Structure formats: structure tokens, C-alpha cells
Amino acid sequence: MLDIRLFRSEPDRVRQALVKRGEEPGVVDDVVRLDEKRRALLVEGESLKRRRNQVSEDIARMKKQGQDTGALVAEMREVSDRIKAIDEEVRGVEGELQALLLAIPNIPHDSVPVGKDETENIEVRRWGEPRQFDFKPKPHWDIGVNLGILDFDRARKITGARFVVYRGAGARLVRALISFMIDVHTRDHGYKEIYPPFLVNRDSMVGTGQLPKFEEDLFKCRDTDYYLVPTAEVPVTNLHRDEVLDASQLPIYYVAYTACFRAEAGAAGRDTRGLIRQHEFDKVELVKFVRPETSYEELEKLVGDAEDILRRLGLPYRISQMCTGDVGFAAAKKYDPEVWMPSYGRYVEISSCSNFEDFQARRAGIRFRPSAGAKPEYVHTLNGSGLAVGRTFAAILENYQQADGTVVIPDALVPYMGGMKVITPER
RNA sequence: GGAGAGAUGGCUGAGUGGUCUAAAGCGCUCGCCUCGAAAGCGAGUGGGUGGGUAGUCCCUGCCCCGUGAGUUCGAAUCUCACUCUCUCCGCCA
Numbered sequence: 001m002l003d004i005r006l007f008r009s010e011p012d013r014v015r016q017a018l019v020k021r022g023e024e025p026g027v028v029d030d031v032v033r034l035d036e037k038r039r040a041l042l043v044e045g046e047s048l049k050r051r052r053n054q055v056s057e058d059i060a061r062m063k064k065q066g067q068d069t070g071a072l073v074a075e076m077r078e079v080s081d082r083i084k085a086i087d088e089e090v091r092g093v094e095g096e097l098q099a100l101l102l103a104i105p106n107i108p109h110d111s112v113p114v115g116k117d118e119t120e121n122i123e124v125r126r127w128g129e130p131r132q133f134d135f136k137p138k139p140h141w142d143i144g145v146n147l148g149i150l151d152f153d154r155a156r157k158i159t160g161a162r163f164v165v166y167r168g169a170g171a172r173l174v175r176a177l178i179s180f181m182i183d184v185h186t187r188d189h190g191y192k193e194i195y196p197p198f199l200v201n202r203d204s205m206v207g208t209g210q211l212p213k214f215e216e217d218l219f220k221c222r223d224t225d226y227y228l229v230p231t232a233e234v235p236v237t238n239l240h241r242d243e244v245l246d247a248s249q250l251p252i253y254y255v256a257y258t259a260c261f262r263a264e265a266g267a268a269g270r271d272t273r274g275l276i277r278q279h280e281f282d283k284v285e286l287v288k289f290v291r292p293e294t295s296y297e298e299l300e301k302l303v304g305d306a307e308d309i310l311r312r313l314g315l316p317y318r319i320s321q322m323c324t325g326d327v328g329f330a331a332a333k334k335y336d337p338e339v340w341m342p343s344y345g346r347y348v349e350i351s352s353c354s355n356f357e358d359f360q361a362r363r364a365g366i367r368f369r370p371s372a373g374a375k376p377e378y379v380h381t382l383n384g385s386g387l388a389v390g391r392t393f394a395a396i397l398e399n400y401q402q403a404d405g406t407v408v409i410p411d412a413l414v415p416y417m418g419g420m421k422v423i424t425p426e427r
Numbered sequence: 428g429g430a431g432a433g434a435u436g437g438c439u440g441a442g443u444g445g446u447c448u449a450a451a452g453c454g455c456u457c458g459c460c461u462c463g464a465a466a467g468c469g470a471g472u473g474g475g476u477g478g479g480u481a482g483u484c485c486c487u488g489c490c491c492c493g494u495g496a497g498u499u500c501g502a503a504u505c506u507c508a509c510u511c512u513c514u515c516c517g518c519c520a
Contacts, residue, residue, distance in 0.1 A: 039477065039478090046476095055501090057501090075500085076500040076501080374483095
């Protein structure tokens with residue numbers, strides 16, 4: 001959520017930000033109009049309340065002295081009715097205002113390239129060389145099914161499309177990847193491990209920005225207020241919702257594994273084969289709470305932490321920077337690490353690292369006290385995948401496949417696989 | 428799921444219709460005292476949102492005693508609903 005004061009002092013800046021994102025700027029005028037109306041009502045209502053407070057004291061005093069208060073009481077009855085009507089009107093206006101503000105995206109940082117959609121994202125850097133195969137490489141769904149470590153057919157039976165069953169060395173590889181990633185981030189990058197609930201309430205979803213705008217992307221549990229998490233970002237960022245953190249606690253780094261559940265409402269027909277786009281997938285997520293002045297260096301470090309996993313796994317990747325048209329509702333700046341996927345013949349998103357500045361913090365009420373006695377200020381929040389486990393699994397199968405259909409396990413994972421160096425067919 | 432108890436400021440805890448602009452204690456900050464510290468003494472100590480003003484200084488209003496509604500001239504206090512916490516019972520990995 002943007003600061004309402006920004007609409008008062010720099011409405012043009014908000015309009016320009018919306019235009020850069022390819023959205024209609026007209027909503028800014030609606031916000032300004034409602035804000036003015038709200039303040040006018042507040043001034044009127046509060047002056048009446050002031051009078052009521054004063055007169056109520058007078059009445060108490062007069063009654064104590066046995067004086068007649070009938071006329072004042074009658075007058076206050078009317079004043080109270082008027083206050084009630086104004087308060088109701090204020091609530092209505094605030095409701096409208098809040099609804100608008102919650103649906104307005106963040107302002108892209110000045111360093112974000114202007115562009116209309118994903119075709120105008122820019123490549124920042126590359127690491128590693130895509131391997132030259134001396135045989136025809138297979139897509140990961142064929143490799144995995146042939147090895148007996150992926151079972152899409154039975155997943156379709158027990159649940160439905162866009163689900164998968166991992167078997168044997170496949171199941172172990174998932175577990176190995178999760179442990180490996182968390183170990184690297186906790187041991188070498190300074191993150192604290194968190195294991196949060198996979199169901200969260202509506203307030204949490206509003207806090208990080210999934211709601212109210214993107215309801216159709218989420219799975220909701222019937223007859224409850226609970227949603228399945230689409231990413232660990234939601235429960236972990238909301239850990240500190242409505243808190244005032246001590247400045248000495250910052251920066252806070254968290255790493256969390258969760259399963260992630262996404263309805264993929266707008267993706268019908270896309271990536272229908274394999275592990276790339278599932279309704280349920282595993283992800284190790286990095287979340288930071290930082291002082292505002294440090295958030296852009298923290299973003300670069302965050303991307304570096306995600307990249308480190310890719311390097312240790314020996315997977316070729318590149319870093320894309322999202323343009324204004326593709327930067328995401330809540331983010332001010334976003335980088336997507338993308339892994340080389342031989343079956344696609346291109347780089348595929350395997351992480352997404354964003355600086356939200358105070359956009360989420362304002363929604364979720366996450367503040368810190370810059371110094372003893374100072375007023376609380378909003379923190380900046382950041383997060384990024386480190387990494388998406390299903391896509392990492394797919395990338396390992398494809399990039400480490402051999403002509404005979406077996407898959408070499410990257411050295412870094414061998415200890416997590418109980419010493420296994422190659423995945424051979426499972427019975 | 429059943430029965431009961433409860434929700435007040437950073438914490439403990441008083442307060443059952445009108446100086447509650449919430450007692451007291453603890454904690455914290457500052458000052459005095461001290462070589463320094465402790466003790467003691469004194470002062471201060473929340474959040475939100477408006478107005479005045481160029482201003483995060485200052486002046487000033489309104490709101491906040493779990494949440495929401497109601498009664499009343501006036502609600503922490505009375506009524507109703509809801510949420511959450513705790514205790515006991517039942518069920519359960």
C-alpha cells in the first residue's frame with residue numbers, strides 16, 4: 001500500500017508510476033477526492049465531539065450542584081445523533097478509500113527499466129555455459145518417468161492434473177535439495193530457519209499483497225478464513241505483522257521451506273508437461289526485514305544468495321531484471337534468476353527476488369524504532385526464492401542426464417543422498 | 428465437541444455510569460547523589476489520526492481499556508454478538 005500522503009503531495013508521481021506499469025492513472029483522482037472528503041468529515045465530526053465532551057463535563061458538575069440540565073441534555077441528544085451520522089459517513093468513505101489503496105500497485109524504483117511486458121526485461125548477467133550434448137537430450141519428464149522417480153499418471157489419479165508423485169531416489173532428491181538449500185543459507189548466508197504454518201488467514205494474505213486483488217490465484221479452505229500458502233513469503237513476512245521491532249534486531253534474515261499452492265488460474269494450457277508449473281510445489285524462501293536505507297544493497301545480496309545455490313549445483317543461469325510492466329504488484333524492483341533448461345532450449349525462471357520497500361510493511365504494520373524514543377517507521381521487506389525445488393529438480397535431471405538415461409548427482413548433493421552419485425532406474 | 432474463567436498501557440495489576448486527560452508497582456530514559464556503581468530522591472515515559480504552521484520543533488483537537496454493534500447527555504465500567512487465551516472433560520497424531 002502506498003502512503004496516502006503521497007497522493008496529497010505528489011499525485012503526479014503516482015500517476016506516472018501507474019502509467020509505467022501499463023495501468024490507468026485515473027484512480028489517483030478518486031483517491032484524492034475521497035481523501036479530501038474524509039478529512040472534511042473528520043473536522044466536522046471532531047468539533048462536535050469536542051463540544052459533547054465539554055458539555056458532558058458541565059452536566060456532571062451541574063448535577064452535582066443540583067441544577068437543572070434538561071435543556072443541555074436535549075441539545076446533546078441532537079449533537080450525538082449528528083455525530084453518529086457523520087461517523088457512519090466517515091466509515092463509508094474510509095472503506096472506499098482503503099479498497100482503492102489496497103488495489104494500487106507499488107511505485108517502481110527509478111532503476112527499473114520502463115517496458116510493457118516480459119519481452120522488455122533485461123539480462124543483467126550470466127553464469128556457466130549450457131552443456132553441449134553428444135546425444136539428443138530428453139526433457140525431465142521423460143527422464144524422471146523412465147527412471148521411475150517421477151509418476152505423473154498416479155498423481156493424476158489420486159489428485160489431478162498438475163500434481164506429481166516423487167518416488168525412491170526422486171523423493172530423496174527433493175528432501176536433499178530442501179536440506180541442502182536451508183543448510184547453505186543458515187550456515188553461510190546468515191539466515192534463521194523458520195518452519196511456518198502452510199495455511200494462513202486473510203489478514204496475512206492482505207499484508208503481503210496477494211489479497212484483495214489476486215483471490216483467483218489462491219486455494220481457499222471451505223467454511224474457514226484459511227488459505228493455502230502460495231509461497232512462504234506470506235507466513236514468514238507476517239511473522240512480524242503489527243509489531244514494532246527494535247532497531248538492534250535489524251536486519252532480520254529468515255529462510256523457510258514450505259510447500260506452495262497455486263491455482264494457476266490464468267495458465268491453462270501452459271507448461272502442461274513436467275514439473276515446471278504445478279498446483280503444489282516445494283520452495284525454500286528467503287525473507288528479509290531491513291532498515292529502509294539499506295534495502296537496495298540487501299536486494300543485491302539476496303540475489304547473490306540465490307545464485308550461490310545455482311553455482312554450487314553447477315547449473316548455468318542468468319539474472320533477468322523485470323521491467324516496469326512485469327515487476328509484480330507489490331514489488332518496487334525485481335530480479336529473476338533463470339536456470340538453463342535444455343528441453344525448453346532457454347532459461348526458465350527458478351527464483352524471483354524482490355524489494356517491496358515499505359509497501360508490504362505499511363499493509364502489515366511492520367515497523368521499527370530507529371532510536372530510543374523515536375517514532376516507529378516502516379521497515380523495508382524483501383524476499384526471494386532460494387530456490388524453487390521442483391524446477392531445480394527438473395534442471396538437475398536435464399542438465400546432468402547421460403546418454404544411458406541415468407542422471408549424475410551434483411557433488412554438493414551427494415552427502416545429502418547418502419553417498420549416491422548417480423540415479424539409476426528404480427523398480 | 429461439552430463446562431467454566433478471563434482479555435486494561437512494555438510487564439504486573441486496580442478500576443462496576445460523570446475531574447479515568449486509567450491508581451499503584453515493576454521496567455525503561457534523564458537528572459541529583461557518587462571516584463564509579465548500587466540504593467535513595469526527583470522528573471519523564473504508548474499508538475493512531477486531523478487542524479494551526481514552510482516544517483518530523485511547537486500549539487491544539489479527536490480516537491484507542493480484545494473486536495464489532497447497542498443503551499445513555501456521558502461507557503474501561505451496563506447490554507448483545509463475535510474473536511482469542513487459560514483450566515477441566517471428551518476425541519485425537
